[in-house]
Amino acid sequence: MSTLNRTRDTALRERAARVVPSGMWGHLHAAKLPADYPQFFSRGEGGALWDVDGNRYIDFMCSWGPNLLGHHHREVEEAAERQRRDGDCLNGPGEVMVELAELLVDTIAHADWAMMQKNGTDATTTCVTIARAARGRRKVLVARGAYHGAVPWCSPSLIGVTAEDRAHLVYFRFNDVESLEAAAAAAGDDLAAIMVSPHRHDLGVDQELPTPEFAQAARRLCDEKGAALILDEVRAGMRIHAAGSWEPLGIRPDLSAWSKAIANGYAIAAVTGAEHLRRAASEIFVTGSFWNSAVPMAAAVATLKIVRRDDVPGRLFKLGTMLREGLATRALQYGVAIRQSGPVQMPLILFDDDPDFSKGAAFCNAAIQKGVYFHPKHNMFLCAAHSEADITAALAAAEHGFAAVRAQV
Numbered sequence: 428m429s430t431l432n433r434t435r436d437t438a439l440r441e442r443a444a445r446v447v448p449s450g451m452w453g454h455l456h457a458a459k460l461p462a463d464y465p466q467f468f469s470r471g472e473g474g475a476l477w478d479v480d481g482n483r484y485i486d487f488m489c490s491w492g493p494n495l496l497g498h499h500h501r502e503v504e505e506a507a508e509r510q511r512r513d514g515d516c517l518n519g520p521g522e523v524m525v526e527l528a529e530l531l532v533d534t535i536a537h538a539d540w541a542m543m544q545k546n547g548t549d550a551t552t553t554c555v556t557i558a559r560a561a562r563g564r565r566k567v568l569v570a571r572g573a574y575h576g577a578v579p580w581c582s583p584s585l586i587g588v589t590a591e592d593r594a595h596l597v598y599f600r601f602n603d604v605e606s607l608e609a610a611a612a613a614a615g616d617d618l619a620a621i622m623v624s625p626h627r628h629d630l631g632v633d634q635e636l637p638t639p640e641f642a643q644a645a646r647r648l649c650d651e652k653g654a655a656l657i658l659d660e661v662r663a664g665m666r667i668h669a670a671g672s673w674e675p676l677g678i679r680p681d682l683s684a685w686s687k688a689i690a691n692g693y694a695i696a697a698v699t700g701a702e703h704l705r706r707a708a709s710e711i712f713v714t715g716s717f718w719n720s721a722v723p724m725a726a727a728v729a730t731l732k733i734v735r736r737d738d739v740p741g742r743l744f745k746l747g748t749m750l751r752e753g754l755a756t757r758a759l760q761y762g763v764a765i766r767q768s769g770p771v772q773m774p775l776i777l778f779d780d781d782p783d784f785s786k787g788a789a790f791c792n793a794a795i796q797k798g799v800y801f802h803p804k805h806n807m808f809l810c811a812a813h814s815e816a817d818i819t820a821a822l823a824a825a826e827h828g829f830a831a832v833r834a835q836v
């Protein structure tokens with residue numbers, strides 16, 4: 428039974444249902460979340476957010492990734508505000524675009540150049556376009572079930588998508604070298620690119636870290652065939668390693684797509700690339716009315732400097748380890764079998780014998796009553812503004828969650 432006030436949320440859902448198709452689009456529709464979850468939010472501060480009825484949550488979705496340092500991070504907000512006073516959307520970019528590109532090139536190990544866009548989908552699509560332009564080839568290898576954005580070539584839904592939109596995708600299984608090799612063979616001389624996320628973070632299944640053999644095979648196949656290795660860093664970027672999520676593996680991509688966390692919540696994406704793709708990147712036509720917007724660029728410059736200065740991935744690793752170990756201990760205490768997977772900075776909790784995620788929903792519904800916002804089947808995110816006290820509070824809320832799951836079976 429929910430103890431949370433939902434008066435304003437309910438009223439807003441009714442109004443939205445009249446003027447927005449189905450009230451909300453995409454994966455953020457509250458119908459896709461546990462029953463007690465709100466649809467509408469009013470504000471965020473640090474690692475917390477408030478819904479429209481004034482309920483406060485310690486937030487483990489972090490805006491689904493963008494909130495990296497905490498909402499209203501002082502240095503990021505000051506940088507954005509300075510730029511806002513000068514101008515945001517002008518006839519062309521400001522000096523800040525060059526500053527951001529320089530910083531990306533200096534920070535990201537494989538990068539010799541950078542281009543800016545707005546959303547992650549813009550960045551992944553631009554990467555594919557550059558790779559195809561480079562050699563005049565068509566085929567792109569993607570892992571089955573991986574998410575690379577929400578336009579016809581990559582959307583997880585086939586509604587409104589034609590077979591032609593997908594005609595040149597060839598699928599492989601993440602971490603399966605044989606299937607990657609088979610997909611590359613099927614693409615033959617027409618192989619433009621292999622696109623892959625740094626780790627497997629598909630919805631509703633255990634996350635998988637890449638095996639070194641798999642990452643090496645992806646690099647080797649691209650080298651052998653003259654194709655581009657594209658790393659989709661949109662979700663993981665800046666949480667695992669500032670220089671690139673595959674740096675610890677010693678594998679560098681030719682192109683990377685970035686968005687979400689790079690400007691701490693401001694709307695911006697980026698493509699970074701290696702020297703040999705500079706010409707293709709300058710020949711394709713890509714643009715957007717807001718791609719030169721200067722405020723998010725200023726926010727990105729401030730964010731990236733902080734990521735480097737404060738070793739944000741290291742901080743998230745520490746917090747994430749505390750959360751993971753605490754959850755494991757408590758799940759054992761309550762006799763509930765859970766699986767935690769993926770990097771600790773991006774936790775995912777799944778329950779054994781839970782095909783319809785009803786245990787996950789019971790866990791989350793109980794935790795949200797205690798002011799903690801978890802997700803039952805999508806990877807979550809930590810931010811640097813979370814404190815050790817937040818993790819302790821989250822673990823206390825998780826105990827209620829585990830008790831609810833135990834009561835269900």
Ligand SMILES: Cc1ncc(COP(=O)(O)O)c(C=O)c1O
Nearest residue numbers: 546547548574575576659661662
């Ligand atoms: C791995 C990955 N690639 C691409 C995208 C698309 O980004 P956007 O929603 O900003 O277009 C996402 C978004 O969640 C993502 O997680």
